[in-house]
Amino acid sequence: MESAPSPKRFGKKPSKSKNCADLHEEQGAVKKHARKTTRQPGPDLRGMRVCLGCREHFLREDLIRVVCDPEGHLLIDRSLKAPGRGAHLCYSQACIEEALKHKAFGRTFKQNIAPMTAQVFRELVIEAIEGRIRDALAIGRRMGQTVSGTDVLERNFSKLCGLVLSTEASASTKEKLEHLAGLNQCPVWRFGENESLGQSQGKAARVAIGITNAALAKRLALEFMRRDRLSVAT
Ligand SMILES: [Zn+2]
Known part of the structure; x- marks a missing residue:
C-alpha cells in the first residue's frame, strides 16, 4: 500500500451534505474493489477509521469517537483528543444500534462494557455535539x-x-x-x-x-x- 499511495483518490474530504447512505455507497464500492484486487494498489486508508456499525472507512473527523473508562463505561470523546484506544462510529442511528446490538465495543476495547441503550448513547452524542x-x-x-x-x-x-x-x-x-x-x-x-x-x-x-x-x-x-x-x- 505504501508503494503507490493515492491520497487524493480516497483522502478527499466527503461533502458535508451527503448523508451516511451516500457515503457508504461511494466508499463501500472502493472498499469491495480493494478486497478483490490485492495485487493492485488499494485506496489509501491512512488516517481513516472504520465505523463499528457499518464497517466502512471514513475520515477520523467525520466520525463519533468513543472511549472507555476502566469500569467499562462508554464516553463520547467530544474533542477527538482523549488519550487511549478509541472506537469510531458514523453520526447515524443505524450504525449506533448496529454497534450496540453486536457488542462491537466490547471487542474493540477488549473488556466488559456497561450496558447502554441506543437512546442513551444518542443522547450522549447529541450532548457532545451541542457542547x-x-x-x-x-x-x-x-x-x-x-x-x-x-x-x-x-x-x-x-x-x-x-x-x-x-x-x-x-x-x-x-x-x-x-x-x-x-x-x-x-x-x-x-x-x-x-x-x-x-x-x-x-x-x-x-x-x-x-x-x-x-x-x-x-x-x-x-x-x-x-x-x-x-x-x-x-
Ligand atoms: Zn457507519
Missing part, C-alpha cells in the same frame, strides 16, 4: 465572527452566513428573524436558551446570534446536521 456548538459560538465571539442583539442583527443581516435562534424566541421574534433570514438566504438553526446563548457571547440573555464568518457557519451547519440526524425519533 461543540457552544464552544464554536464562544470562540466565534472572541474572533469577532458573531453579532448579537436584535437591533445589531437587523442592521447586519446582509452580512450574515447563518443565524442561531434560541428555542425560547417568541413567535413574533421568530417570525421576524426568519423572514429577514429568508430574504438574505441565511440559514437559521434553533438552538439553546436565551441565557446560554448570551453566556456564549459573554453577554446578557440573547435571543439570537448572527454568524458573520463563512467557515464558522459551515462548521455549525455540519454540527446541526449531525444533531438533527440523531434527534429524529426512530
Whole structure:
C-alpha cells in the first residue's frame, strides 16, 4: 500500500451534505474493489477509521469517537483528543444500534462494557455535539465572527452566513428573524436558551446570534446536521 499511495483518490474530504447512505455507497464500492484486487494498489486508508456499525472507512473527523473508562463505561470523546484506544462510529442511528446490538465495543476495547441503550448513547452524542456548538459560538465571539442583539442583527443581516435562534424566541421574534433570514438566504438553526446563548457571547440573555464568518457557519451547519440526524425519533 505504501508503494503507490493515492491520497487524493480516497483522502478527499466527503461533502458535508451527503448523508451516511451516500457515503457508504461511494466508499463501500472502493472498499469491495480493494478486497478483490490485492495485487493492485488499494485506496489509501491512512488516517481513516472504520465505523463499528457499518464497517466502512471514513475520515477520523467525520466520525463519533468513543472511549472507555476502566469500569467499562462508554464516553463520547467530544474533542477527538482523549488519550487511549478509541472506537469510531458514523453520526447515524443505524450504525449506533448496529454497534450496540453486536457488542462491537466490547471487542474493540477488549473488556466488559456497561450496558447502554441506543437512546442513551444518542443522547450522549447529541450532548457532545451541542457542547461543540457552544464552544464554536464562544470562540466565534472572541474572533469577532458573531453579532448579537436584535437591533445589531437587523442592521447586519446582509452580512450574515447563518443565524442561531434560541428555542425560547417568541413567535413574533421568530417570525421576524426568519423572514429577514429568508430574504438574505441565511440559514437559521434553533438552538439553546436565551441565557446560554448570551453566556456564549459573554453577554446578557440573547435571543439570537448572527454568524458573520463563512467557515464558522459551515462548521455549525455540519454540527446541526449531525444533531438533527440523531434527534429524529426512530
Ligand atoms: Zn457507519
